[in-house]
Amino acid sequence: MFDIERWQEIFDAIRKNKLRTFLTGLSVASGIFILVILLGFGQGMQNGIAKEFENDASTRFGFWTNATSKAYKGLNAGRSIQMRNENFDYLENKYVDVLDSKSGVFRVRNALIVYKKETGSYRVEGVTPSFQILENQHMLSGRFLNFADQKGKLKVAVISKKIKNELFKGKEDPINQYVAISGINFKVVGVYGDPSERDENRIVIPIATAQAVFNGADKVNNMYFTMKPVADFEEAVTQSTLVTAQMKSYLQEAHTVSPDDESAIGSFNTLEEAKRYFNLIDNIKLFFWIVGVFTIIAGVVGVSNIMLIVVKERTREIGIRKALGAKPWAIVGMILHEAIFVTTIAGFSGLIFSMGLLEFVGPYIEVDYLLNPSVNFNVALTTVFVLIFAGVVAGFFPAWKAANIHTIDALRHE
Amino acid sequence: MIEIKNLHKSYKMGSNSLHVLKGINFSVKEGELVAIMGSSGSGKSTLLNILGMLDELDEGSYDLDGVEIKNLNETKAANYRNKFLGFVFQSFNLINYKNAMENVALPLYYQKVARKERQEKALKYLEQVGLKEWADHLPSELSGGQKQRVAIARAMAAEPKVLLADEPTGALDSKTSYEVMDLIQKINDQGNTILIVTHEPDIADMCKRIVHLKDGVIIEDKKVEQVRAAQYVQ
Numbered sequence: 104m105f106d107i108e109r110w111q112e113i114f115d116a117i118r119k120n121k122l123r124t125f126l127t128g129l130s131v132a133s134g135i136f137i138l139v140i141l142l143g144f145g146q147g148m149q150n151g152i153a154k155e156f157e158n159d160a161s162t163r164f165g166f167w168t169n170a171t172s173k174a175y176k177g178l179n180a181g182r183s184i185q186m187r188n189e190n191f192d193y194l195e196n197k198y199v200d201v202l203d204s205k206s207g208v209f210r211v212r213n214a215l216i217v218y219k220k221e222t223g224s225y226r227v228e229g230v231t232p233s234f235q236i237l238e239n240q241h242m243l244s245g246r247f248l249n250f251a252d253q254k255g256k257l258k259v260a261v262i263s264k265k266i267k268n269e270l271f272k273g274k275e276d277p278i279n280q281y282v283a284i285s286g287i288n289f290k291v292v293g294v295y296g297d298p299s300e301r302d303e304n305r306i307v308i309p310i311a312t313a314q315a316v317f318n319g320a321d322k323v324n325n326m327y328f329t330m331k332p333v334a335d336f337e338e339a340v341t342q343s344t345l346v347t348a349q350m351k352s353y354l355q356e357a358h359t360v361s362p363d364d365e366s367a368i369g370s371f372n373t374l375e376e377a378k379r380y381f382n383l384i385d386n387i388k389l390f391f392w393i394v395g396v397f398t399i400i401a402g403v404v405g406v407s408n409i410m411l412i413v414v415k416e417r418t419r420e421i422g423i424r425k426a427l428g429a430k431p432w433a434i435v436g437m438i439l440h441e442a443i444f445v446t447t448i449a450g451f452s453g454l455i456f457s458m459g460l461l462e463f464v465g466p467y468i469e470v471d472y473l474l475n476p477s478v479n480f481n482v483a484l485t486t487v488f489v490l491i492f493a494g495v496v497a498g499f500f501p502a503w504k505a506a507n508i509h510t511i512d513a514l515r516h517e
Numbered sequence: 518m519i520e521i522k523n524l525h526k527s528y529k530m531g532s533n534s535l536h537v538l539k540g541i542n543f544s545v546k547e548g549e550l551v552a553i554m555g556s557s558g559s560g561k562s563t564l565l566n567i568l569g570m571l572d573e574l575d576e577g578s579y580d581l582d583g584v585e586i587k588n589l590n591e592t593k594a595a596n597y598r599n600k601f602l603g604f605v606f607q608s609f610n611l612i613n614y615k616n617a618m619e620n621v622a623l624p625l626y627y628q629k630v631a632r633k634e635r636q637e638k639a640l641k642y643l644e645q646v647g648l649k650e651w652a653d654h655l656p657s658e659l660s661g662g663q664k665q666r667v668a669i670a671r672a673m674a675a676e677p678k679v680l681l682a683d684e685p686t687g688a689l690d691s692k693t694s695y696e697v698m699d700l701i702q703k704i705n706d707q708g709n710t711i712l713i714v715t716h717e718p719d720i721a722d723m724c725k726r727i728v729h730l731k732d733g734v735i736i737e738d739k740k741v742e743q744v745r746a747a748q749y750v751q
Contacts, residue, residue, distance in 0.1 A: 108632060119614035423610045426571065428599020428627040428675070431591045507591060511571040514610060 113441045123416075127409045127442075128449030131490060134402025135453030138395035139483050143461040145388035147468070147476025152380045154474050162203075162339065163237060164347045164372040165327040166354060175361035184358050184367050188314075188321040193357075194328075194350055201330055201346060204233035208325040209310050211317045216306065217283040218270040225266060226305045227284055229313025235295070237327045238302060245278045245293030252292075252309045258316070260289040263303035264296050284308070287316055330374075336381070343374045399490055407497030410442060414501040421505050422513025434506035435499070442498040443491060450487040458483065518582055518679060518710050519545040519568065525576035526563055537563045539733040541577070545679075545712065550705040550743070552721035553714045555730035562683060564730065565714045569602055569681045570594045582678050599627050603672030607684035609664040611656040617643060617667045618652040624675035642670040646700055662693035669700060673709075680704070680711040686720055692749075698723045699746035719744075 117124050168184040191207040209229035216223050234240075235247045243264055252259050262270075262277060271277045281288040289308060297303050313319055330346065333339040351370050352362065360367040414421075421434055458478065465476045505513075524541040527534050537560045545551055555561040566572035567579065570589060579586045581601055589597075603624075604610075611620045621639035630638070643649050646666040656664055665685060672680055682701070686694035698720060705711050705725075713724060721727050722744045729737035 108626060108629075111632060112626065115615065115619065419610070420612050423612060424623070424627070425591070425595060426569075426598060426604050426610070427624040427671070428595050430595040430627075433595075433627065509571070510591075510594075511566055514571075514606070 109437065109440060112437060113444060116437075116441060117445070123409070123413060124445055127406060127413075127445050128452070130402050130405030130409070131446050131449040131494070132453035132456070134399050134405075135450050135483075135487055135490060136457040137398045138486055139454060139457035139461070139478050141391040141395045141398075142388075142482065143457070143465065143476040143478045144473070145384075145391040146478060147465065147473045148387060149381070149384045150474040150476075151470075152377075152384055162330045162332070162343055162374050163327060164329075164343060164370065164374070165325055166351065167325050167369045168358075169366050169369060171360055171364055171367040173361045173364045173367075175364065176359055178359055184360060186323040186326065186354065186358075188323060190354060190357055191323055191326055194326070194353065197353075198328075198346060198350070201342065202328050203331045204236040204327075204329045206231040206234040206237055206327050207310055207323040208234075208327065209313045209317075209319050209322060210324045211284070211308075211313055211319075214285045214306075214317075216266075216270065218280065221270045221272070223266065223269055227313070228305055228307050229310035229317075229319070230307050231310055234307060234327070237329060238297060240295040240297050240302075243294045243296050244276075245291070247293055247295065248307065248309050253311050256312045256315050257309065258287065258289045258312055259292045260284070260306050260308045261293040261295055262291055262306050264294055265300075265303040266306060267294050282306075285317070336378075340374050340378045343372060347372045395486075399486065399493075402490060403493040403497055406442070406446060406494040407501070410438070410494075410498040411501045414438065414505040418505060418508065418513050418516040421508070422510050422516065425506075425510040426514065431503075431506035435502045438502040438505070439495055439498055442494055442502075446491045446494040447487075450490050454483055454487050518547045518549075519543070519712075520580040521568075521577065523577040524564075524567065524574055524579065526560075526567060526572070526574055537733050538567075541733075541735060543728065543735065543738075545710060547710050548705070548708050550702070550711045550725045551713070552724035552727045553712060553730060554716060554718075554721050554727055556716065558732075559730040560733045561714045561716075561730045565681055565683050565712065568679075568712065569604060570598055595627075599624065599675065601678045603675055603677035603680045605665070605668050605672050605680065605682035605685045607687040609656070609661075609668045609688075611664055611667060611671075613656050616653045616655050617648060617659065617670075620656070620667055621671045621674050624671060628675065638674055639670070642674045643667070645673070646670045660693075661689050662696055665689060665693075665697050666700060669697070669704070673704060678710065680709055682711065682713045684714055684716075686715065686717065691719075694720065695746045695749040699750050702743070702746055 168186055170181050170183045172180055174180045188207070195202065195205055211227035211229065214225070214227040216225055230248070231253065232248050232250060247261055248259065260282060267277050270282065277291045277294060280291050282291060284306070314321065330339065330343045333342060347370055351368055354368045355362055355364070424434060461476055461478060468476065521541055521543040524538055526538040527536040541564065553561045553564060563572065567574050570586060573589060586597065612623065615623070618636060618639045621642055622635040625635040625638060640649060640652060643652050646669055648663060648666055648670070651659060651663060659667065685701070686697055689697060701711060701713070702723060713720070715721055722741060723746050724741070725743050726740050728735055
């Protein structure tokens with residue numbers, strides 16, 4: 104391997120057979136290139152999906168209620184279920200270690216909103232300060248609800264950009280103005296924006312105020328939670344699925360609902376949905392891998408094909424070398440050495456070129472569900488070595504055969 | 518130098534066996550210049566191939582410089598060829614992507630001679646055959662006679678005990694043939710042992726001894742008065 108004389112022999116052969124060398128190299132380099140690009144796009148799709156879920160609070164889960172669909176413990180089906188503050192407080196305390204943001208929601212029905220001469224019909228929801236994080240709302244001006252509002256049951260409201268445009272006609276600053284919600288004045292303290300247009304149809308007020316002012320007693324319509332971040336995705340999914348199920352059982356028990364009544368207590372879990380997407384991505388990546396591996400196999404076949412031709416082309420030369428005293432192993436070594444050298448150089452060229460492309464072009468790709476395609480360097484490196492090894496194996500047999508042709512036959516070969 | 522006793526060789530051609538060499542007894546002393554003659558099919562090339570360890574004998578014995586040549590595998594044969602023998606072929610057999618100097622240096626590579634020394638030696642032998650100025654030309658840029666002279670230089674570069682030439686002038690016109698024979702005679706004059714296979718009587722006459730083969734046996738083995746090729750070369 105480190106025999107300088109052998110290297111010089113090989114460089115001589117390569118320099119004088121440029122086309123052959125180029126073609127061998129091309130099949131290897133393109134194999135690696137395609138594989139790396141495919142793997143890069145697999146990763147890019149994964150990044151893209153992850154990004155999509157980043158927009159919503161990706162670990163969010165929640166509950167809502169409906170009428171029961173099954174009779175249970177002597178109670179009829181069709182009974183309507185109402186969650187209460189005590190349910191929310193119980194869950195909040197029980198899971199305090201794992202929960203991050205949490206909010207109960209009390210919906211004020213049929214509220215008419217009036218500001219001066221403008222009126223509008225919007226959803227009015229009583230929520231906690233955490234609601235901002237749960238809905239991924241960002242403040243455009245003013246502030247969101249805080250715990251003081253909650254504690255003092257203050258009549259304050261946060262409106263959306265859309266509502267501001269409609270009620271205040273975009274001219275006046277709504278902060279510190281009063282809007283009437285079903286005839287009761289609330290002071291506007293902030294304006295929020297939401298990534299989703301649909302969610303901008305909502306005015307939020309403190310849940311304590313909403314319950315007190317709008318005859319809500321201790322009723323809660325929805326509950327939303329997020330989990331504290333966990334490094335491992337699988338663990339996060341398992342944990343949140345488990346907590347969702349446990350909370351659901353608690354709610355069913357507290358309201359005497361049959362455990363197999365699917366409609367009475369409804370729940371959703373974003374993370375589970377995300378997991379489904381990630382599974383899909385895993386499958387796509389697997390598919391890319393398979394395509395990539397077949398590309399590599401095609402590359403190896405290409406290399407062995409060229410090796411066969413090379414050996415055939417050089418049979419006479421091999422005969423001459425043997426007549427001059429080359430031992431069979433020297434011949435095998437020479438051919439393999441050349442093959443390894445060419446495959447290595449070509450493999451790394453393909454690697455560097457494709458990784459360079461991903462590096463420089465990747466960040467500029469702006470397509471949904473595709474973000475910053477990149478590839479794990481170690482994986483790509485391993486692939487190059489696999490290809491080199493396969494090239495060696497593919498080249499060995501023709502080389503060995505050629506080295507063992509009778510010298511006299513090799514010399515007669517045209 | 519070469520000692521052959523009762524050499525037999527046959528080739529299998531399908532179900533038939535073709536008996537090519539039928540008991541050859543033959544010896545060559547150091548410094549001889551021997552022509553092996555015969556019509557095609559007489560077995561002269563087979564004999565040369567066996568002498569050159571390119572082919573194996575079936576029966577009999579072959580001693581080269583006191584070493585018995587038997588049970589050859591490819592590695593062993595390669596070793597002996599490299600140490601003992603130089604080849605000159607009818608079709609030159611130069612490696613077409615190597616220039617004259619690199620071709621001459623090739624046997625030295627397999628003797629593990631360092632590159633610099635190889636090149637110096639190769640140039641020395643190219644000079645001997647009068648082609649020093651052609652050292653960096655590819656075989657395709659050389660005439661037939663020049664190619665054969667490069668081939669002879671290559672054969673000599675390994676400093677072999679015996680030079681084996683298989684129809685060295687077979688592909689050349691008569692003028693070039695004489696030039697090549699002149700060169701071979703000069704190399705012989707320096708004391709090298711040379712065997713030439715030929716079917717041309719005038720080439721054979723330029724050797725010191727002629728061995729006539731017919732149907733696998735030696736029918737005549739005589740010393741001759743050597744005709745110097747130099748007189749035909751200006």
